[in-house]
Amino acid sequence: MSRTPNSLVVGIGSSHGADTIGWQVARWLERESTAHWDVKLALVPSDLLDWLDGRPALTLIDAARLVESEPQTGLPVTFATEAEARGSVGIGVAEHDGVRNAAAVEVRAERDSSTWWPRVTRMSWPDPRVVASLSSTVHDLNLAQVLQLADRLGWLPPRVELWAVHVDSAPESGLTDEWISRIGRQIAVELRAWAEEQLAATGGSGAAGGPLMPRDPTTCDPSEYTGSAGQGNA
Amino acid sequence: MSVNPSDRSIRVPILTRVEGEGSLLVKLRGRTVQDVQLVIFEPPRLFESLLRGRPYTDVADITARICGICPIAYQMTAVQALEAAFQTRVPGEIRALRRLMYCGEWIESHTLHVHLLQAPDLFDLNSGIELAERFPDVVKRGLRQKKLGNALLEALGGRAIHPVNLAVGGFYRLPKVSELAKLIPEFEWGLEAALETVRWVASLPLPEFDRPYDYVAIQHPDEYAIIEGDVVCSDGMRINHADYEAHFEEIQVPHSTALQSRRIPSGSTYFVGPLARINVSRDQMAEPARRIADEIGWQTPCYNPFHGIVARCLEVVHAFAEGLELLRSYRGGTLSRQKLQVRAGTGRAVTEAPRGLIYHRYEVAEDGSIQLAKIVPPTSQNQAQIEADLRVLLERRMDESDQVIAVECEKLIRNYDPCISCSTHFLKLRIERE
Numbered sequence: 001m002s003r004t005p006n007s008l009v010v011g012i013g014s015s016h017g018a019d020t021i022g023w024q025v026a027r028w029l030e031r032e033s034t035a036h037w038d039v040k041l042a043l044v045p046s047d048l049l050d051w052l053d054g055r056p057a058l059t060l061i062d063a064a065r066l067v068e069s070e071p072q073t074g075l076p077v078t079f080a081t082e083a084e085a086r087g088s089v090g091i092g093v094a095e096h097d098g099v100r101n102a103a104a105v106e107v108r109a110e111r112d113s114s115t116w117w118p119r120v121t122r123m124s125w126p127d128p129r130v131v132a133s134l135s136s137t138v139h140d141l142n143l144a145q146v147l148q149l150a151d152r153l154g155w156l157p158p159r160v161e162l163w164a165v166h167v168d169s170a171p172e173s174g175l176t177d178e179w180i181s182r183i184g185r186q187i188a189v190e191l192r193a194w195a196e197e198q199l200a201a202t203g204g205s206g207a208a209g210g211p212l213m214p215r216d217p218t219t220c221d222p223s224e225y226t227g228s229a230g231q232g233n234a
Numbered sequence: 235m236s237v238n239p240s241d242r243s244i245r246v247p248i249l250t251r252v253e254g255e256g257s258l259l260v261k262l263r264g265r266t267v268q269d270v271q272l273v274i275f276e277p278p279r280l281f282e283s284l285l286r287g288r289p290y291t292d293v294a295d296i297t298a299r300i301c302g303i304c305p306i307a308y309q310m311t312a313v314q315a316l317e318a319a320f321q322t323r324v325p326g327e328i329r330a331l332r333r334l335m336y337c338g339e340w341i342e343s344h345t346l347h348v349h350l351l352q353a354p355d356l357f358d359l360n361s362g363i364e365l366a367e368r369f370p371d372v373v374k375r376g377l378r379q380k381k382l383g384n385a386l387l388e389a390l391g392g393r394a395i396h397p398v399n400l401a402v403g404g405f406y407r408l409p410k411v412s413e414l415a416k417l418i419p420e421f422e423w424g425l426e427a428a429l430e431t432v433r434w435v436a437s438l439p440l441p442e443f444d445r446p447y448d449y450v451a452i453q454h455p456d457e458y459a460i461i462e463g464d465v466v467c468s469d470g471m472r473i474n475h476a477d478y479e480a481h482f483e484e485i486q487v488p489h490s491t492a493l494q495s496r497r498i499p500s501g502s503t504y505f506v507g508p509l510a511r512i513n514v515s516r517d518q519m520a521e522p523a524r525r526i527a528d529e530i531g532w533q534t535p536c537y538n539p540f541h542g543i544v545a546r547c548l549e550v551v552h553a554f555a556e557g558l559e560l561l562r563s564y565r566g567g568t569l570s571r572q573k574l575q576v577r578a579g580t581g582r583a584v585t586e587a588p589r590g591l592i593y594h595r596y597e598v599a600e601d602g603s604i605q606l607a608k609i610v611p612p613t614s615q616n617q618a619q620i621e622a623d624l625r626v627l628l629e630r631r632m633d634e635s636d637q638v639i640a641v642e643c644e645k646l647i648r649n650y651d652p653c654i655s656c657s658t659h660f661l662k663l664r665i666e667r668e
Contacts, residue, residue, distance in 0.1 A: 043396065044303075046346065046350075047384075049377050049380070049381070050377075050380070050381040050384055050385075141350060141362070145361065145362075145363060148363050149350075149362060149363045149366055149373075152363055152366040152367050152370070153366055153370055153373065153374055153377075154370075
């Protein structure tokens with residue numbers, strides 16, 4: 001019996017500064033388990049085009065920052081929501097008409113001025129916030145362009161999730177191991193839940209990698225995880 | 235309707251599909267092109283300074299970070315310059331693997347540029363995404379070729395981006411025969427796909443823009459030069475690569491954080507890249523590349539930079555053909571690295587990066603630490619030539635609207651596949667008419 005390939009987790013970034021976040025979280029997920037997902041590290045988004053080989057799902061983890069709109073162009077802010085652009089804490093956009101899974105996830109807002117806490121936004125392709133960034137760069141191919149190209153070629157899996165870790169005010173030391181693992185656990189919970197759904201839908205034969213791990217309730221603090229697909233957030 | 239160019243100020247904010255960030259400023263006074271500046275504002279990356287005082291073993295890993303598209307060019311030139319400093323030559327099988335590795339980078343870089351950056355221009359499309367809608371099979375074929383280039387880099391370099399396996403003296407680890415053998419069927423497909431891509435590109439209408447260029451590239455008596463050779467120019471100049479700095483100099487211009495290169499003593503501009511290479515060494519390309527060039531009736535010398543897309547496609551054919559030959563002949567080996575005699579000295583090397591000739595010089599202390607590093611990337615060498623081309627383009631198309639001029643400037647610039655990140659190690663366009 002042929003087995004469905006594992007889903008693919010891709011950390012996008014580099015080994016430098018806050019840009020390491022995508023790689024660090026992806027490596028955490030690789031250490032955690034490779035039963036249901038394979039992990040790759042991309043330096044540039046176009047790397048993805050080499051790896052979309054019939055995978056059922058794609059999870060992307062990338063550092064994100066708020067970009068001021070360029071006055072000359074009036075281009076939208078990359079990865080930013082209106083609420084963020086106004087400077088409020090957290091993610092304000094819960095849904096977009098006609099776009100599945102557009103709800104945003106806030107892992108944790110800033111608690112106090114002395115401690116930096118990461119904020120994580122989860123988006124599902126096609127998310128207008130990602131699509132909006134299509135023309136906002138002078139670099140050759142940004143992530144949104146790569147996803148759109150793959151979409152045009154029919155290469156995108158049905159499920160594409162982007163976890164954007166906001167690094168605007170990240171300290172030079174970057175994220176702590178604690179926060180890398182918190183973000184990693186959150187993604188793992190999502191991936192396992194999705195794999196369970198797939199397994200159930202295929203009568204237990206669709207997913208590769210043996211029995212699924214049960215959800216670990218300690219990895220998901222309801223007070224911090226305030227949204228899920230289509231549910232909006234607090 | 236023609237426009238009066240004497241009383242308008244035009245700003246076109248973004249020039250796209252190039253590597254890195256910068257802008258283009260065009261000043262027109264009446265019907266005269268007053269100034270053309272490639273304004274490169276990407277901060278200087280100071281790699282040469284960063285290398286000073288570091289052990290020679292760090293150089294390949296650090297220089298690889300100059301570019302995510304062509305790290306092999308920087309690594310290869312660096313290790314070969316250091317080998318020259320240590321008066322070491324690598325054995326033939328190591329040298330063959332290095333050529334093979336470079337073939338992977340040419341395939342990966344050229345196929346990306348052809349399919350996603352330059353080909354959309356030929357259909358007045360805005361992006362590779364639009365090209366993919368119109369020619370999905372062509373783009374899929376191109377991306378599969380690119381993937382094979384990356385697969386080869388991964389097999390030889392440990393990973394496709396910023397490979398880690400190239401060492402001064404050889405490689406840290408030789409690939410297993412099986413690791414390379416499994417690429418052979420894919421490369422057989424790749425060669426056929428590359429030939430089809432040449433036929434497709436040759437069927438497209440390319441703009442006329444002939445100019446009297448000085449083409450500069452390296453040339454080798456026994457092979458299509460990739461990793462070593464004399465530096466030659468289409469005007470007849472031939473020098474040992476060690477004399478490069480006596481014939482070419484880098485100068486600082488106020489509007490660019492990247493240095494620009496000129497010839498010595500004339501101060502004239504010159505052209506590096508695939509078109510330069512084929513113009514000086516067409517007869518040394520692999521047989522399938524020569525055959526397909528003849529089949530499509532491609533004439534050399536070719537002085538039209540818009541034919542750079544044909545040159546790139548021909549070099550992809552060459553890279554697959556030579557790569558296939560090297561893959562088939564690989565028998566493994568026991569010696570991955572030549573023993574080095576670390577000593578004080580100066581080493582120089584030239585190789586052919588996908589975008590053109592690249593030169594490195596290192597001065598090394600007795601303990602192997604780097605005292606001085608000089609890195610001249612291809613885009614720095616082409617920048618002044620791009621500005622010269624833009625002047626001619628503007629003179630020819632001055633009566634057209636600013637929007638049309640901006641688009642045509644972008645197209646011309648993309649012929650060179652400029653990598654600004656490397657050279658600051660480009661682009662918003664502003665046109666001022668007086």
